[in-house]
Amino acid sequence: LFNQFPNLASEMEDKVTSPEKAEEAKLKARYPHLGQKPGGSDFLRKRLQKGQKYFDSGDYNMAKAKMKNKQLPTATPDKTEVTGDHIPTPQDLPQRKPSLVASKLAG
Amino acid sequence: QLLQLNSRKINNSIKKWRRTNVFFVYFNYTADIISTVEFNHSGELLATGDKGGRVVIFQQEQENKIQSHSRGEYNVYSTFQSHEPEFDYLKSLEIEEKINKIRWLPQKNAAQFLLSTNDKTIKLWKISERDKRPEGYNLKEEDGRYRDPTTVTTLRVPVFRPMDLMVEASPRRIFANAHTYHINSISINSDYETYLSADDLRINLWHLEITDRSFNIVDIKPANMEELTEVITAAEFHPNSCNTFVYSSSKGTIRLCDMRASALCDRHSKLFEEPEDPSNRSFFSEIISSISDVKFSHSGRYMMTRDYLSVKIWDLNMENRPVETYQVHEYLRSKLCSLYENDCIFDKFECCWNGSDSVVMTGSYNNFFRMFDRNTKRDITLEASRENNKPRTVLKPRKVCASGKRKKDEISVDSLDFNKKILHTAWHPKENIIAVATTNNLYIFQDKVN
Numbered sequence: 242l243f244n245q246f247p248n249l250a251s252e253m254e255d256k257v258t259s260p261e262k263a264e265e266a267k268l269k270a271r272y273p274h275l276g277q278k279p280g281g282s283d284f285l286r287k288r289l290q291k292g293q294k295y296f297d298s299g300d301y302n303m304a305k306a307k308m309k310n311k312q313l314p315t316a317t318p319d320k321t322e323v324t325g326d327h328i329p330t331p332q333d334l335p336q337r338k339p340s341l342v343a344s345k346l347a348g
Numbered sequence: 349q350l351l352q353l354n355s356r357k358i359n360n361s362i363k364k365w366r367r368t369n370v371f372f373v374y375f376n377y378t379a380d381i382i383s384t385v386e387f388n389h390s391g392e393l394l395a396t397g398d399k400g401g402r403v404v405i406f407q408q409e410q411e412n413k414i415q416s417h418s419r420g421e422y423n424v425y426s427t428f429q430s431h432e433p434e435f436d437y438l439k440s441l442e443i444e445e446k447i448n449k450i451r452w453l454p455q456k457n458a459a460q461f462l463l464s465t466n467d468k469t470i471k472l473w474k475i476s477e478r479d480k481r482p483e484g485y486n487l488k489e490e491d492g493r494y495r496d497p498t499t500v501t502t503l504r505v506p507v508f509r510p511m512d513l514m515v516e517a518s519p520r521r522i523f524a525n526a527h528t529y530h531i532n533s534i535s536i537n538s539d540y541e542t543y544l545s546a547d548d549l550r551i552n553l554w555h556l557e558i559t560d561r562s563f564n565i566v567d568i569k570p571a572n573m574e575e576l577t578e579v580i581t582a583a584e585f586h587p588n589s590c591n592t593f594v595y596s597s598s599k600g601t602i603r604l605c606d607m608r609a610s611a612l613c614d615r616h617s618k619l620f621e622e623p624e625d626p627s628n629r630s631f632f633s634e635i636i637s638s639i640s641d642v643k644f645s646h647s648g649r650y651m652m653t654r655d656y657l658s659v660k661i662w663d664l665n666m667e668n669r670p671v672e673t674y675q676v677h678e679y680l681r682s683k684l685c686s687l688y689e690n691d692c693i694f695d696k697f698e699c700c701w702n703g704s705d706s707v708v709m710t711g712s713y714n715n716f717f718r719m720f721d722r723n724t725k726r727d728i729t730l731e732a733s734r735e736n737n738k739p740r741t742v743l744k745p746r747k748v749c750a751s752g753k754r755k756k757d758e759i760s761v762d763s764l765d766f767n768k769k770i771l772h773t774a775w776h777p778k779e780n781i782i783a784v785a786t787t788n789n790l791y792i793f794q795d796k797v798n
Contacts, residue, residue, distance in 0.1 A: 260682035265630040267685040275631075284635070285576050285598065289529055289548055 382785040384772055388452040388460065391776040394422055394783055395462060396790055397447025401431040403464055403517075405475065406792075422792050426475055428517040431466040443468050449534050451543070453556075461520070463543065467530040470545055472521035472556065480508040526552050526562045533583045539590040546583035546595060553607075565613050566595060566605065581639050581696075588648045596653060600637030602662065620662050622669050632684045632693070640696035645705040646777075652708055654699040657681060659710050659720065674720040674727065677712050679750035679761050692766050702775045711770025714759065715786050716746055732770060732784045732791040743793065 269275065381399040388395070394406040404427045409420030434443040445466055453461040459476040484506040487495055529547035536543045544565070545552050551566035566583075570576055578599045586592035591607045603616035624633065636656035644651045650671075653660050657678060660670035676697075680687060687693040692713075699710040711717045712729075720727045729746040749758040772785040780795040 259628060259630075261628070261630045261632055261684060264682060264684040265632060268631060268688060271685075285548075285579055286573070288579065 381787055382772060382790060383446050383448060384450050385774045385783050385785050385790070386450045386452060386462075387774050387776050387783065388462075389454050389777060391778050391781065393425065393452070393460060394774070394792070395450045395452065395464075396783075396785065397430065397450050397464060399444075399446045401429055401433070401445030401447060401466065403428055403430045403447060403450065403462075403473070405515075426515040426517055428473070430464045430471060430473065431469065434468075448531060451534050451536050453536060454540060456540075463534050463536065465531050465534050465545065468524070468527055470523040470531070470534060470554075471519050472523075473517050474520045475515060475517050478514045478516060479510060479512075481511045482506050483509045521556065521559050523554055523559050523562065526554075532581060535583060535585045535593065537585045537590050538588055542590075544583060544585060544593060546580050548579040551580065551583055551593075551595060551613075563611070565607065565611070567612065567614060582642045584642055584644055584651075586648055587644050587646060594642055594644070594651060596639035596642040598638040599634060600639055600655060602639065602642060602651070602653060604664065618664070618667050620667050620670075622660070632688065635688070635693055636684070641698040643699060643701060645701050646703065647705055650705070652699055652701065654697050654710055656693060656695075656697075659699055659708055661708070661722070672722060674708070674718075676710055676718055677748070679748055683761065687766070690766065692769075695769055695771065697769075697771050698773060700773055700775045702780070703778050707775075709773050709775060709782065711773055711784070713766050713769050714764040715768040715770060716748075717770045717773055717784055730793075732786050732789070732793075734789070 380402065382396050383399055384395075384397040386395050387393070392408050394408075396404050396406075398404070405425045406422040407425035408422050430447055431445040433445045435441070436443055443466065447464050448466060450462055450464045453463070455461075459474050462473050462475070464471055464473060483490065484504050486500055486503055486506075487497060489495055523545070527545065527547045527550070529549050531545055531547050533546040534543060535546075541557075542553055542555050545554065545562075546566075549567065549569040550564055552562040553565045554562045566580070568578070568580065578597045578601075581596045581598055583593060583595040586594070592604065593607070594602050594604045596602045600621065602620040604618035604620070605613035606617045607613060609615070609617060624637075639653045639655050641654040642651060649664060651662050651664065653662065653670075654676075657680060658676055659674045661672040661674075663671045684693060697711050699708060701708055706723055707719055707721050709717060709719045715732045716729050717732060718727060718729050729748070730743045731746050747755075747758045748764070749755065749760050751761075754760050768786060770784055770786055774783045776782065782793050784791045784793065
């Protein structure tokens with residue numbers, strides 16, 4: 242078939258893209274803003290920041306020092322809510338997983 | 349007709365190989381999420397580290413001289429808490445207690461020593477046995493209370509009496525505060541005096557006796573972090589040359605450094621990189637080329653790297669391409685979009701050599717693991733799963749059906765469980781005994797002894 246129609250071969254090659262490129266097209270269709278820097282600094286910086294938690298140790302230690310004798314309201318078992326009413330501990334804080342999904346959707 | 353005959357011959361020999369080199373299950377241990385597995389130099393001990401900062405060491409039973417059909421089983425020898433969770437208040441960073449790596453020191457005396465590390469701190473642990481205790485003190489009762497000296501009327505010589513074996517683990521050195529980023533590797537030098545620790549951007553050299561100082565030997569941190577393009581993913585000392593080490597990067601390159609060349613090994617002696625066809629490049633190219641593990645062969649002539657889809661063997665004398673490439677799960681190439689979305693594309697698989705460097709092994713998904721025989725070029729897929737394997741049963745080879753009609757006993761790519769990943773495997777240094785860690789379980793397999 243290809244011998245009879247030599248142009249057919251190259252046309253077919255263009256249409257049959259590598260599976261990797263097909264997957265890339267799928268991803269770009271879902272996240273159009275993705276990929277300005279393919280696999281670049283965004284990933285790496287997220288990787289280097291693993292373990293980040295927002296926690297004010299100053300407040301924590303001040304409160305601990307002041308209320309030595311008082312009974313402290315402890316954190317609720319529901320660990321997703323940390324409000325200003327009680328003393329947070331590092332264990333109470335929700336894990337801030339560096340979410341790559343969020344960064345994919347952001348600009 | 350000639351062609352038909354030949355293919356039949358090949359099929360038969362593949363079947364034969366699978367039958368004679370299959371593995372028995374004989375051990376299973378449930379744990380917290382296992383994060384590292386390592387045999388010691390003799391293979392008698394197997395250490396595992398987990399996400400909770402614990403180390404569990406297994407010891408092989410002494411071979412039963414009567415029953416020489418099977419090798420000894422592995423039983424729990426020692427368990428200890430190596431690392432605790434910490435909180436770095438200054439940087440607002442949680443420091444996980446998860447054990448990233450364990451490396452054994454060669455045995456010098458009756459005690460065993462290992463290095464274990466989490467993201468920030470490396471510890472040298474001494475594991476020693478106590479099977480005797482002193483009895484018959486003059487001034488102390490057997491329970492430890494002191495006796496009134498005035499009640500002592502005779503003297504006796506205290507003696508050592510046998511007691512139930514007690515295995516004690518004690519931290520002998522703590523190597524802390526040398527890493528800003530997360531430690532991914534530790535490697536003991538063949539001089540048995542020094543070791544290296546590597547994080548995302550730096551590699552440090554330590555002396556095992558000295559904890560308050562370490563030398564920085566590689567630093568790839570750019571002056572401006574905006575310019576960061578690559579990180580260190582693994583590092584290892586050469587097994588024989590005490591001046592040589594390698595480190596791999598997230599861009600798929602391996603650099604070999606010689607510590608005799610300069611104090612700071614920022615300039616490599618050799619750079620191993622496989623050229624890439626630019627027309628094949630996609631968004632995923634760099635991510636899947638990131639090397640998750642690098643291991644020298646026992647001979648020191650070769651090194652093996654693991655990237656997302658393959659295992660590559662490099663000859664240290666040839667930098668421009670690997671000498672062998674083995675596809676671990678090529679069928680995942682057409683699933684990269686979903687693997688990126690569920691973060692599986694960032695999974696870090698390890699790899700290992702067998703004792704004679706003739707077979708290499710690595711893990712995959714669905715609790716599958718793969719072995720590649722470098723001499724025969726044959727490969728096998730096996731599964732570590734409690735459902736299918738009672739102790740002492742023979743493992744059945746598995747096959748994944750990439751596309752088209754699925755044969756009986758084959759598993760289609762879409763049925764694979766991507767939560768069941770085997771990231772950590774280890775091979776006994778001398779025997780055909782392997783340790784395979786699924787998320788929560790440790791499996792130990794051995795081959796049939798005829």
